[in-house]
Structure formats: structure tokens, C-alpha cells
Amino acid sequence: MRIPFFSVANGGLATSIARRSLEASARRIRGSPTRSPPGPGSESTVPIRSGRPRGLDFESVGSVGAPKRPPSPAPTSGSGAPEAHPCSRKEVAAVPSQQQERSASTADAEVDVVVLGTGAAGLTAALGAAVHGASVAVFEKAATVGGTSAVSGGIAWIPAHDRCADGPLSVADALSYLHAQSLDSMDDELVEVFVRTGAAMVDFVEAHSGVRFEIADGFPDYKPELPGGRPGGGRSLSPVAFDLARLGVWRDRITAFPADWSNVGFDAETRARLHATVADESADLCVAGTALVAGLLAGVLDAGVIPRTGARATELIAEDGAVTGVRIVTAAGESTIRARSGVVLATGGFEWDPTLIRSFLRGPMHGAVSPPNNTGDGLRMAMAHGADLGTMSEAWWVPIVRIPGDTIEGKPRSRSVRLERTRPRSIMVNRAGRRFVNEASEYNSMAGAFHYLDPKGGYVNDPGWIVFDAVHLRRYGFLGIAPGDPVPEWFCESADLAELGKKTGIDPDGLAATVSAWNRHVAAEVDPDFGRGSSAYDGWWGDERAATVAGRTLGPIDTAPYYAVPVTVGAMGTKGGPRTDRDGRVRHVSGTVIPGLFAAGNAMAGVTGRAYGGAGGTIGPGMVWGFRAGYAAATGKSVEI
Numbered sequence: 179m180r181i182p183f184f185s186v187a188n189g190g191l192a193t194s195i196a197r198r199s200l201e202a203s204a205r206r207i208r209g210s211p212t213r214s215p216p217g218p219g220s221e222s223t224v225p226i227r228s229g230r231p232r233g234l235d236f237e238s239v240g241s242v243g244a245p246k247r248p249p250s251p252a253p254t255s256g257s258g259a260p261e262a263h264p265c266s267r268k269e270v271a272a273v274p275s276q277q278q279e280r281s282a283s284t285a286d287a288e289v290d291v292v293v294l295g296t297g298a299a300g301l302t303a304a305l306g307a308a309v310h311g312a313s314v315a316v317f318e319k320a321a322t323v324g325g326t327s328a329v330s331g332g333i334a335w336i337p338a339h340d341r342c343a344d345g346p347l348s349v350a351d352a353l354s355y356l357h358a359q360s361l362d363s364m365d366d367e368l369v370e371v372f373v374r375t376g377a378a379m380v381d382f383v384e385a386h387s388g389v390r391f392e393i394a395d396g397f398p399d400y401k402p403e404l405p406g407g408r409p410g411g412g413r414s415l416s417p418v419a420f421d422l423a424r425l426g427v428w429r430d431r432i433t434a435f436p437a438d439w440s441n442v443g444f445d446a447e448t449r450a451r452l453h454a455t456v457a458d459e460s461a462d463l464c465v466a467g468t469a470l471v472a473g474l475l476a477g478v479l480d481a482g483v484i485p486r487t488g489a490r491a492t493e494l495i496a497e498d499g500a501v502t503g504v505r506i507v508t509a510a511g512e513s514t515i516r517a518r519s520g521v522v523l524a525t526g527g528f529e530w531d532p533t534l535i536r537s538f539l540r541g542p543m544h545g546a547v548s549p550p551n552n553t554g555d556g557l558r559m560a561m562a563h564g565a566d567l568g569t570m571s572e573a574w575w576v577p578i579v580r581i582p583g584d585t586i587e588g589k590p591r592s593r594s595v596r597l598e599r600t601r602p603r604s605i606m607v608n609r610a611g612r613r614f615v616n617e618a619s620e621y622n623s624m625a626g627a628f629h630y631l632d633p634k635g636g637y638v639n640d641p642g643w644i645v646f647d648a649v650h651l652r653r654y655g656f657l658g659i660a661p662g663d664p665v666p667e668w669f670c671e672s673a674d675l676a677e678l679g680k681k682t683g684i685d686p687d688g689l690a691a692t693v694s695a696w697n698r699h700v701a702a703e704v705d706p707d708f709g710r711g712s713s714a715y716d717g718w719w720g721d722e723r724a725a726t727v728a729g730r731t732l733g734p735i736d737t738a739p740y741y742a743v744p745v746t747v748g749a750m751g752t753k754g755g756p757r758t759d760r761d762g763r764v765r766h767v768s769g770t771v772i773p774g775l776f777a778a779g780n781a782m783a784g785v786t787g788r789a790y791g792g793a794g795g796t797i798g799p800g801m802v803w804g805f806r807a808g809y810a811a812a813t814g815k816s817v818e819i
């Protein structure tokens with residue numbers, strides 16, 4: 179990818195970033211929860227129950243080939259006194275100290291269910307298994323829990339439920355809607371299982387964890403005008419703010435992006451539109467994905483399950499074709515954990531593994547916006563045992579901007595662009611200066627336009643450019659650059675469009691013709707070329723002050739200076755992995771299932787294929803399969819729907 183005009187040395191930008199670091203750290207907002215989660219013993223609405231919640235303490239499980247050690251000391255506060263863990267029914271001794279963590283991860287142990295990964299899928303699987311009577315061990319490769327889920331919007335798309343004031347959302351509508359956009363890429367049986375299980379999963383999670391959902395009011399489905407679509411929203415459920423103080427020592431052990439600017443740190447405007455804001459400012463509230471993970475973690479800890487961080491699963495152990503355990507590597511060494519009932523792969527996708535990306539994805543994928551731990555470990559472990567694979571060419575695509583010198587954990591960082599391409603007075607063009615997509619449409623299917631393969635010219639739309647004018651920058655800012663901030667060196671700036679074309683390599687005549695036609699059309703509030711502004715979704719991330727949907731996203735590009743920033747295609751995660759049955763059991767290439775092996779979330783073959791129903795379209799199915807797999811692994815039964 180060609181990215182000119184960038185310089186890492188930029189004092190203005192650095193200052194701006196530093197200032198926004200403080201602002202964005204407000205992702206952890208002080209305030210009190212809008213709804214108090216029920217305490218221990220509160221009424222449960224869980225649809226399925228069997229057995230008592232039973233968690234795993236490594237010190238109490240029968241160890242395999244290792245002598246049982248006495249319990250390690252509880253963590254202490256600065257005063258030396260044991261620190262209370264407010265969300266746990268168990269004594270504080272259940273919360274691990276560094277010493278406990280080291281010794282537990284080196285000891286071989288045996289449990290009913292092992293869960294790998296602590297994103298929304300993994301934590302839901304752990305909760306599902308523990309609540310239904312299994313002893314559970316959870317291993318997380320990163321130093322903190324939560325994965326991509328923790329840095330996400332935390333929204334779950336649950337297409338059929340009865341929480342809307344205007345009546346129940348039907349299974350039939352949800353299925354018609356998903357079919358209308360899937361291009362025949364879905365697993366019909368499993369999609370129906372997803373749609374029918376969603377509401378039960380939400381009830382279960384709310385009954386057994388600190389997570390509370392509310393409808394993200396008005397958030398339209400992503401293709402709301404299709405049959406069964408919801409222009410007025412109702413299917414996207416947002417986690418209510420969660421008070422981190424309830425997590426005790428775990429409050430600082432949830433994955434967070436380095437606090438800085440841009441929509442991957444979720445600015446205040448984005449939070450407000452995700453319904454992730456709080457009115458009261460007196461406690462230690464977190465919102466969005468942090469609230470989802472924190473709430474799930476509270477439930478998992480409450481069930482006595484202590485995730486082990488810095489613990490990477492490297493290999494599945496099998497006996498007679500059945501998976502019976504897993505090899506875990508930590509800084510302290512290697513250990514083997516035996517799983518009596520099953521291992522759940524919830525290790526996310528392979529978006530950070532260049533070899534897997536090149537081997538499987540259908541077109542270019544230039545950068546992931548997730549934390550850099552999802553390297554396809556679960557996929558490789560499953561392949562080694564003959565797993566059948568599905569949805570391997572697909573990702574949760576998103577347009578990205580990459581700023582040279584911008585890194586995360588030493589790797590190049592990508593930032594998704596959403597507000598910037600939706601608000602008035604900006605368009606995206608290719609090298610010929612032509613628009614190639616409705617810039618305000620949902621990010622996932624937009625990848626199709628970047629992946630357009632011209633027989634002569636190759637990927638002619640990739641990379642493209644976002645072109646915007648001085649009014650856009652003055653009014654809205656751009657990707658963390660606030661109105662009035664110095665213009666960073668990674669913008670290409672020019673007094674006229676012809677010069678902008680020369681500087682960027684965009685065909686100047688093509689660009690001039692495109693902008694002139696654009697300005698003519700938007701004066702009449704239409705986009706005859708790509709229909710921008712014609713869908714209810716197009717206005718969602720636009721300028722809220724405008725009276726019409728079209729007005730929220732259409733506006734002329736007519737005021738110098740003009741700016742251009744390269745835009746390309748990336749992903750929030752990948753969708754491919756081992757195929758599963760309705761309970762997350764991994765299928766073998768021979769058509770049978772691999773006994774003892776389960777998968778959930780982005781680690782499994784996504785059931786919705788190319789479809790992306792609405793906000794929450796990845797976490798919704800991920801949590802449903804976490805729930806189903808956890809229950810099946812614990813009980814040997816299937817969640818009835």
C-alpha cells in the first residue's frame with residue numbers, strides 16, 4: 179500500500195495525542211450504574227438450570243502428576259489486609275496473587291471443562307459451563323482479560339426477542355432479513371439456532387453475571403430496508419454501564435487500548451450513539467465492551483472460576499481421537515491440563531497472522547483493528563486434529579486508515595473510519611478519482627467495493643482516498659484531530675483539487691469531475707450513483723443536526739483547503755474456523771464430530787456467512803455459541819430452543 183505524506187515526527191500531533199489520552203481515558207467513566215445488578219441469591223430467569231454453580235480453584239482440583247499444594251495467600255491491599263472481592267460469593271482467597279498464578283499454571287491439573295480465550299465468547303462459555311455444574315479452567319494468552327470484546331462497542335445483535343416496547347421481534351422476520359443479505363453464504367440450520375437462542379442467552383447472562391443489556395434505541399439494522407429489516411432498531415442490545423469497583427483486584431486486569439484518540443478509543447460522541455454513556459458521575463463506571471467483559475468476568479469469578487492470564491494454549495491433547503486436554507505455556511513453563519468433558523476454543527480469529535490471511539481471505543486485508551493476540555492459534559490447534567473448516571474467506575471487514583509510526587504492542591496499528599466517511603463534505607475516491615461505494619453504508623459489505631478486481635488494473639479501489647474540505651475539518655475534525663487542531667502531516671493538504679490530485683496520485687481530471695457532479699447532486703439531496711443517504715442506516719453516524727437522513731451525510735466539497743487521507747480495507751476480526759454443530763462441537767473432516775472439542779466466537783466458522791445483521795452482529799452469535807458450548811460441555815446436553 180502506498181501511503182505518502184506521512185511523518186512520524188509531528189510535535190503538534192504528539193501534543194494532540196497526549197491531550198486526547200487524558201480525554202479518552204474517560205472511557206472509564208466515573209458515575210453510578212444506571213441499573214444495579216442483582217446480588218447473590220436474586221431471582222433467576224435462566225431458562226436452563228442443572229446443578230449448583232461450581233468453580234475451579236486450582237488448589238482444590240485433583241492434580242495430574244503434581245502434588246497438591248497448600249492454598250496460596252490472598253492478595254493484599256496496600257495496608258497488608260486482605261482485599262475484599264465484592265462480586266464473589268467465595269472468600270477473597272479465590273482471587274489469585276502473582277504467586278498463585280505462577281504455581282497454578284505450571285502444575286498439571288484436571289477439570290471438567292477448559293476454556294481458551296477470555297473474549298465475550300470464552301467468558302460466556304465459562305459462565306455457561308460453571309453455572310451448570312462443571313469445574314472450569316480458563317486460560318488467556320494476553321496479560322489481561324477480554325480480548326477484542328473488551329475494546330469493542332460491546333453491543334450484541336439479538337434479532338428475535340420480546341424486550342421492545344412495540345412488541346416481540348419474530349424469528350421469521352430475523353431469518354428473512356439475514357437470508358436477504360447472505361448471498362447464500364450462511365449455514366441455514368445454525369443461523370436458525372442462533373436466532374432462536376439469542377433471547378435465552380441474554381436472559382441467562384443477565385441472571386448469572388453483572389451484565390445488563392438495554393436496547394440501543396433507534397440503532398438501525400445494517401441493511402434495514404431489506405425484508406425483515408428494522409430501520410428503527412431494536413435488535414442491537416448495549417451493555418449498561420458497569421461499576422469496576424465491584425471487581426476488586428480484577429478491575430485493572432481488563433484489556434484496554436492505549437488510551438488515546440480516535441474512534442477505537444471510543445470518543446464521547448461514539449459512546450453516546452452506542453448508548454454507552456452515564457449521567458451520574460460518582461462511581462467507577464465503565465461502558466461498552468469494557469462493561470460487557472467486566473460484567474461477564476464478575477459472573478465467572480462469582481462462580482469461582484479464576485482466569486489465568488499470560489497463559490497461551492499451544493496444543494490439544496487427544497486420546498483415541500477425542501480431545502482430552504490442552505498444553506498451556508506461561509512465562510514459568512509448560513503444563514498440561516486435562517479436560518474431562520471438553521475444551522472450548524474461544525481464541526478469536528486469525529486477523530493478526532499474515533500467513534493465514536494470505537492463505538484464506540478472499541481479498542486484501544491490510545490491518546486489524548483488534549488487539550494483536552488473535553493469531554489463529556485455535557484454528558491451527560483444531561486443524562491438527564482434523565477439524566473441518568468453514569467461512570474461511572470472510573472477515574468482519576472495516577475500512578481503515580493507517581498512520582505511519584502508529585503502533586500497538588510493536589505492530590502497525592490500524593484505525594477504523596466511520597464518522598469521517600459518513601459526515602457531510604467527505605467522499606471516498608479511487609486512483610481514477612471516481613467514487614466506488616456509498617461511503618455512509620455499513621463497513622462490512624463495503625469491503626466488496628475495495629475487493630473489486632479489475633481484469634486489467636487489479637484492485638483499482640484499494641487503496642482509496644477520503645477527500646474532504648475545510649468546512650468538514652472545521653466542523654467535525656477528523657479521526658481524532660479536533661476542530662481547530664493543527665493539521666497533521668499525515669493529511670495531504672492543497673489549495674485546489676487539481677493540486678490535491680497531483681500530490682496524491684489521484685487522477686486530477688477524474689477528481690474534478692467527481693467533485694463537480696457530487697456538489698450538483700447533493701444540492702438536491704440525492705446521490706444517484708450510490709444512493710448515499712437513502713437508507714436509515716446512512717444517517718446514523720452522520721451530522722445529527724440535520725433534519726433529514728440525506729442531510730446528515732450529504733454535503734458539498736467546495737471550500738479550500740482540500741484534504742486527502744488514504745483509506746484501505748482491514749478487519750475487526752476474521753470469521754472462519756472449525757465448523758461446529760448447534761452446540762459448538764467441532765466437526766471432523768470425515769463428517770463426525772471431534773469428541774471433547776468445542777468452538778465459539780470468531781474462533782469457529784461464523785454461522786452468518788457474509789451477512790452482518792446490525793450493530794452487535796459478531797458478539798451476538800459469539801455469545802450464543804459460548805453459551806451453547808459451555809452448557810453442552812458441562813452437561814452433555816443441548817440447550818433446548
Ligand SMILES: Cc1cc2nc3c(=O)[nH]c(=O)nc-3n(C[C@H](O)[C@H](O)[C@H](O)COP(=O)(O)OP(=O)(O)OC[C@H]3O[C@@H](n4cnc5c(N)ncnc54)[C@H](O)[C@@H]3O)c2cc1C
Nearest residue numbers: 295297299319325326327330331491526779780794796797
Ligand atoms: C473497536 C471495535 C469495536 C467493535 N464493536 C463491536 C460491537 O459493538 N459489537 C460487535 O458485535 N462486535 C464489535 N466488534 C467486533 C468484536 O469485538 C469481535 O468480533 C468479538 O469481540 C470477538 O469475540 P471473541 O470472543 O470471539 O474473540 P476476542 O474477544 O478477540 O477474544 C479472543 C481471546 O482469545 C485469546 N487467545 C488467543 N489465542 C490464545 C491462545 N492460544 N491461548 C489462550 N488465549 C488465546 C486472545 O488473547 C483474546 O483475549 C468490534 C471490534 C473492534 C475492534
